[in-house]
Amino acid sequence: MNALKSKMLAQTSDPALDQARREEEKALITAIQAGDMSAFEDLVHRYEKKVYWIAFNLVGDEEDARDLAQESFLRVYKAIGRFRTEFNFYTWLYRIVVNLAIDHLRRRGKLTKSSLEDSVEEPPMELDPSRNLEEDDLKARIQNTLDSLPAKYKAVLVLRDLQDLSCEEISKIIHCTNATTRWRLHVAREMFKAKWEAKARAQAS
Secondary structure, X not given: OHHHHHOOOOOOOOHHHHHHHHHHHHHHHHHHHOOOHHHHHHHHHHHHHHHHHHHHHHHOOHHHHHHHHHHHHHHHHHXXXXXXXXXXXXXXXXXXXXXXXXXXXXXXXXXOOOOHHHHHOOXXXXXXXXXXXXXXXXXXXXXXXXXXXXXXXXXXXXXXXXXXOOHHHHHHHHOOOHHHHHHHHHHHHXXXXXXXXXXXXXXXX
16 A cells, blocks of 8 residues: 555646646637647647546556547547537546446456556556566556456546546546545545455465
8 A cells, every 4th residue: 555655646736827728728629619620639639648547547458548548539529519618628538538448347347457556657658678576566466456446436546546636626527526536535545455455464374
């Protein structure tokens, strides 16, 4: 559990910068709704890495994550004509990718491997052959622990502790109250901790 906590991001927010970005996005969305394809490409460029990593954190497979990211942007393109710019675009986009990823997991009938450690700093998609065996073993243990969580708890843990979204933002993405989101996050962390410690005890015995 300490390995997980040590990798959490500590980000600060600049309200003026956030507002400027929202205004830029509104202008892009307005241009897209008027038929400007280059504006859509700019919007995709802004979010493609983030969408990929959310998908990968949830499904644990690079190819599947790429497919889900592509499907997410396809759905955005088809529906963006109805998008109302007074709402946050990223909330809508992340809701799409999370729902697609959870549906994917349900169709497969199990949670697949995901890496808490790999995704925090958004490493390149290629595996680094220089990683030492001890580091690989730790990542594998974290992956296996995360894989054992139910999808609805895994999603909240990924969005909060890896993507650093607030519980208020996550509640809008998963269509739950803030209180429910916070409860799921609490449960997810406790489940992760319990499973991690149980596996550590089993290995020590």
